[in-house]
Amino acid sequence: MARRVRMGMVGGGRGAFIGAVHRTAARLDDHVQLVCAALSADPDRAKASAADINLPDDRTYTSYKDMLQREAALPAAERMEFVAIVTPNHMHHPVALAALEHGFHVLSDKPATRTLDECRDIAKLVEQTGLLYALTHNYTGYPMIRHARDLIASGSLGAVRKVVAEYAQGWLATPLEQTDHKQAAWRTDPERAGAGGCLGDIATHAHNLAEYVTGLDVQHLAADLTTFVDGRPLDDDANILLRFNNNAKGVLHASQIAVGAENDLSLRVYAEKGALEWRQPDANTLLVHHLDAPTQILRAATAHTSDASRAATRIPPGHPEGYLEAFANIYAAFAAAVRARNDNSAPPADAPDYPGITAALRGMAFIEAALTSSKNNAAWTPVSVD
Ligand SMILES: NC(=O)c1ccc[n+]([C@@H]2O[C@H](COP(=O)([O-])OP(=O)(O)OC[C@H]3O[C@@H](n4cnc5c(N)ncnc54)[C@H](O)[C@@H]3O)[C@@H](O)[C@H]2O)c1
Structure with a gap:
């Protein structure tokens, strides 16, 4: 029982x-x-x-x-x-x-x-x-993210060539931490947040999603971190180039000063014979593009999705499931x-x-590599848990 x-x-x-x-x-x-x-x-x-x-x-x-x-x-x-x-x-x-x-x-x-x-x-x-x-x-709990992972693992789209992972928010576009905003206060304080701001808060989700869906590891990165809001001790914007272990390349954009952005998490994966596109605001849809066939619009909880994807849903297609269910x-x-x-x-x-714990270590290695790289004028830096 x-x-x-x-x-x-x-x-x-x-x-x-x-x-x-x-x-x-x-x-x-x-x-x-x-x-x-x-x-x-x-x-x-x-x-x-x-x-x-x-x-x-x-x-x-x-x-x-x-x-x-x-x-x-x-x-x-x-x-x-x-x-x-x-x-x-x-x-x-x-x-x-x-x-x-x-x-x-x-x-x-x-x-x-x-x-x-x-x-x-x-x-x-x-x-x-x-x-x-x-x-x-x-975010690894979303049904269409699980389908995307299964599709890449099946090999039907061929080897992954390029990954574009984005997580944009706009809520820290002003010095909100100087008001009575608790969440903004600790997130911009190195003692409580760690040495990464936007980097630790949301870029880590984009990094994790890229590795989860592709099954690849980011091996090197070149990061350009910026603090746009005056007086803020931590980064609030991150532009990062990625190199994966199969020679795939990637771009990771994360920002908390992207005015108008809510929790705009998205992932695009370009492989030899096709590509995937997923966006959190339309989390139950996955676009699958093919070299020589029309684009497929796959929907969560339908028979066209993998077993693992269907197991991550609770209700029939069309009833919105989202953040809480993925969690x-x-x-x-x-x-x-x-x-x-x-x-x-x-x-x-x-x-x-x-x-x-492996995802935990890889996330922290990603943060440290990005901080080191950015301090060295975006130099290519290894991402290593050792
Ligand atoms: N996975 C996600 O999507 C997601 C989203 C938001 C936040 N987070 C993470 O969740 C964590 C909390 O973020 P939040 O936005 O909820 O912060 P928050 O400031 O809203 O809440 C933190 C809570 O922890 C309590 N707390 C602090 N020190 C404590 C202690 N010593 N003992 C007991 N309670 C203590 C505070 O009183 C408060 O209730 C952070 O690590 C953040 O990165 C994850």
């Missing part, structure tokens, strides 16, 4: 953005139950936030350290099984390490950490403990893996995958 896996949460209190998205995504398939949380670093806010979502007092914690210690002391059948980390970036490393040390699996939002070295610490502990680690690169696909996959691990059972043979 698919019992509910017990989740704890760190971060995601009143006024936070992504914590509530995680809670919704976790509940969508009824396979996860939030049993405890430390929702804020401020004890009063942590308590008030927990009351808002009906968490019992005895499972409401005012610090993540307290939560990990007290949960670890509970009987195995009661205690949380994994922790979801939805704090600003600087807390991902200490919380992930402490959770693994206390025997809990970890699901963290991205970027994994502030530096590649911090991420290596987590990777080492994941390996030593054998515990599970997921990183919520949620929930990561949760469904991770919950199945945690349940199988903790129940000593085999995960279902067709269990979908989720981005893990």
Whole structure:
């Protein structure tokens, strides 16, 4: 029986953005139950936030350290099984390490950490403990992204030649961080965000999507990072050239000063015999172009999509599924893996995958390489996790 896996949460209190998205995504398939949380670093806010979502007092914690210690002391059948980390970036490393040390699996939002070295610490502990680690690169959960990946892997379009990955936003086109805007404040603070601004916040999603869909690794890059808004200590715009391990080339454009852009994530892949085009605002459509045949408009949840793609949908074609459902696909996959691990059972043979510690390391290597390259006048720089 698919019992509910017990989740704890760190971060995601009143006024936070992504914590509530995680809670919704976790509940969508009824396979996860939030049993405890430390929702804020401020004890009063942590308590008030927990009351808002009906968490019992005895499972409401005012610090993540307290939560990990007290949960670890509970009987195995009661205690949380994994922790979801939805704090600003600087807390991902200490919380992930402490959770693994206390025997809990970890699901963290991205970027994994502030530096590649911090991420290596987590990777080492994941390996030593054998515990599970997921990183919520949620866009890999979209059904048409999964179809795109299967299509490239099938080889029917031939070898990939060029990838264009874009993630444009416009919300940081002004010094929003100088107002009372919490999310803008930590994202533009190197102490809390890490050394990449737009780079860590959204370029990492575009990088991850490019590697996920093509099955290729970015091996070298040349990055031109810019801070357009006066006084902002981190980049707010990134133009990056990519070289992949099969000699494919790529262009990655990410920006938070792209006035008018919302969350304009898109991916184009040009291969020898055809090409793919996907855009988040029309997430359930994938265009497939052919050298010598008309363009196909493929739609999610139809019989024309791959098994993995159809498995990532819940309702018939035409009913809009989107961001939350794609996010929930990561949760469904991770919950199945945690349940199988903790129940000593085999995960279902067709269990979908989720981005893990390798994606975490590759994302941090991408950030560090881009920072190094940009400091050296966009010099070609290796992307290496070693
Ligand atoms: N995958 C995505 O699509 C996506 C989207 C947005 C944000 N994110 C990531 O999610 C994370 C959070 O971003 P956000 O926009 O929700 O930030 P936010 O500022 O809205 O929320 C952060 C929350 O963490 C809490 N917090 C901070 N320190 C804490 C501590 N020591 N203990 C407990 N709680 C603590 C804050 O009180 C707040 O409730 C970031 O790493 C960000 O990069 C991912």
